[in-house]
Amino acid sequence: MIxxxxxxxxxxxxxxxxxxxxxxxxxxxxxxLYGDSGAGKTSILKMIAGLMPADNGLIKVRDKIxxxxxxxxxxxxxxxxxxxxxxxxxxxxxxxxKENLLFALEKGQDKQIITELIELIxxxxxxxxxxxxxxxxxxxxxxxxRALVRKPEILMxxxxxxxxxxxxxxxxxxxxxxxxxxxxxxxxxxxxEMGEVLKMCDKVLVIEKGRITxxxxxxxxxxxxxxxxxxxxxxxxxxxxxxxxIYIVTVLIGANFVKIVADTSDIKTMKVGDKIVVASKAFxxxxxxxx
Amino acid sequence: xxxxxxxxxxxxxxxxxxxxxxKVKELLFSALVVETPDTASYLKKGNSIKIxxxxxxxxxxxxxxxxxxxxxxxxxxxxxxxxxxxxxKIIVNTLxxxxxxxxTSEVMNEMVLEVNEEVTIMIKTSEIMLSK
Numbered sequence: 001m002i003x004x005x006x007x008x009x010x011x012x013x014x015x016x017x018x019x020x021x022x023x024x025x026x027x028x029x030x031x032x033l034y035g036d037s038g039a040g041k042t043s044i045l046k047m048i049a050g051l052m053p054a055d056n057g058l059i060k061v062r063d064k065i066x067x068x069x070x071x072x073x074x075x076x077x078x079x080x081x082x083x084x085x086x087x088x089x090x091x092x093x094x095x096x097x098k099e100n101l102l103f104a105l106e107k108g109q110d111k112q113i114i115t116e117l118i119e120l121i122x123x124x125x126x127x128x129x130x131x132x133x134x135x136x137x138x139x140x141x142x143x144x145x146r147a148l149v150r151k152p153e154i155l156m157x158x159x160x161x162x163x164x165x166x167x168x169x170x171x172x173x174x175x176x177x178x179x180x181x182x183x184x185x186x187x188x189x190x191x192x193e194m195g196e197v198l199k200m201c202d203k204v205l206v207i208e209k210g211r212i213t214x215x216x217x218x219x220x221x222x223x224x225x226x227x228x229x230x231x232x233x234x235x236x237x238x239x240x241x242x243x244x245x246i247y248i249v250t251v252l253i254g255a256n257f258v259k260i261v262a263d264t265s266d267i268k269t270m271k272v273g274d275k276i277v278v279a280s281k282a283f284x285x286x287x288x289x290x291x
Numbered sequence: 292x293x294x295x296x297x298x299x300x301x302x303x304x305x306x307x308x309x310x311x312x313x314k315v316k317e318l319l320f321s322a323l324v325v326e327t328p329d330t331a332s333y334l335k336k337g338n339s340i341k342i343x344x345x346x347x348x349x350x351x352x353x354x355x356x357x358x359x360x361x362x363x364x365x366x367x368x369x370x371x372x373x374x375x376x377x378x379x380k381i382i383v384n385t386l387x388x389x390x391x392x393x394x395t396s397e398v399m400n401e402m403v404l405e406v407n408e409e410v411t412i413m414i415k416t417s418e419i420m421l422s423k
Contacts, residue, residue, distance in 0.1 A: 227343070227420055227422045228322075228324045228325075228331060230325050244375035245374075245378050245380045245393070246378055246380075263380070
C-alpha cells in the first residue's frame, strides 16, 4: 500500500489554491491523475518525487516513510525509488541511447538491467544513436527506459505522450502498459485524454482545484449514471448533422469514428466537443469472424 | 430516447441473464439484461429505475389487439406526426406519458396513420435498457 497525504499552498493563475489530497494506492495499480491545467497534478508528482516541498504531508511506500513533515522526515529525491518521465524528452544530447541509460545507473548497480530494458522496450537498433537521430516517439521510449534503470517502486509519467501524434501515442501506451505489468510497477500518469485513461488505468483520480473530487474505475467515474448496456464506450462528439427528421451524430471513440442516430430530444443538451457515453445492448451487435 | 420511470417488481435470473419486470404507473414492462443483482447493485426489488429505449426500436400497430411475441405493449393515441422523406416521427400519448416512434415514411403511408388514432406501441424486452 502506498499512502500519500499532501497539503500545500500553491499560487495558481487565479489566486492562491490549497492543494489537499489524501489517497491510498495499491501496489501494482495504474492510476491516472485527470484534471484541468493548474489543478495541481504536476505539483502532486513533484512532491512525491521530492522535487517540491510539501507544507504538510505523509508519504509511506510499503513500510518505508518517504515524507513525514510532523517528524521532520523527508527523503531526498535520490533516496526515493521513483522513475519520472516528462513531456519534454530531457536526454543528454552528447550521449548515445545506451550511454544515456548507463548514466542513470546507481553506483555499483549491475549493468544487466540496461540489457534487459533495451530488450523490453525494443531499443536494440537505436542503442548507438544520439538523441538528435531519434524521432519524438523513440526519444520518449528512451526516456521511459531511463526512468526504469533504478528499478523504481513508483513510475510517474507527466503527460509523456502529449507531444506525439496519434499512432505514436498508441504505440507508446502499449510500451508503458508492458513495462507496468512486467516490472510490477505502481504507475501514476497525468493525462487529459479520456481515451488514454480508459485504455491504460485501473483507477482514475479527478483533481479539481487541488482536491480529489472523484476516485474510482474510469467507467464509473466518467459516467454519471449507470446504464445496463453492455456495449458501452466513452467518446467525443465530432459532428451533429440533421438528416430528414433525425440527427446523425459522429462520435470519436479511441481512434475510430462511429455514427449514431439520435432524436431531437437527445440532441437538445449536446454539442460538438461534448464527452458522451455510447451505449447499446449486448443483444444488438453482430459478430463476424475475420479470415 | 424514450425514458420512463418505474419500480422493479420482480427479477428472474438465470446465469448472467435477468428478466426484470418494472411497473410504470399501471403498466408492467419486461426488460432482458445481461446483468444480475450481483453485477448491478440497482437491480433490487422495490428500487425505482429508469427504462430507456430508442425511438427507432419502437414498433407501432394499429388498434389494440396484436398477438405477437412482444410483451411490452402500450396503447395510446397519436398526438403528432412529423413526416420526413424516408423516416417519420410519431408521438404517441399513452398512460405512461409521451412515447416517440421513428418508422419509415413508406410504412406509415401504407398503414394510413393519423393524428388521434388509437395505436399500440411495442418494444421487445431485449431493446430496453435500465438505468438508475
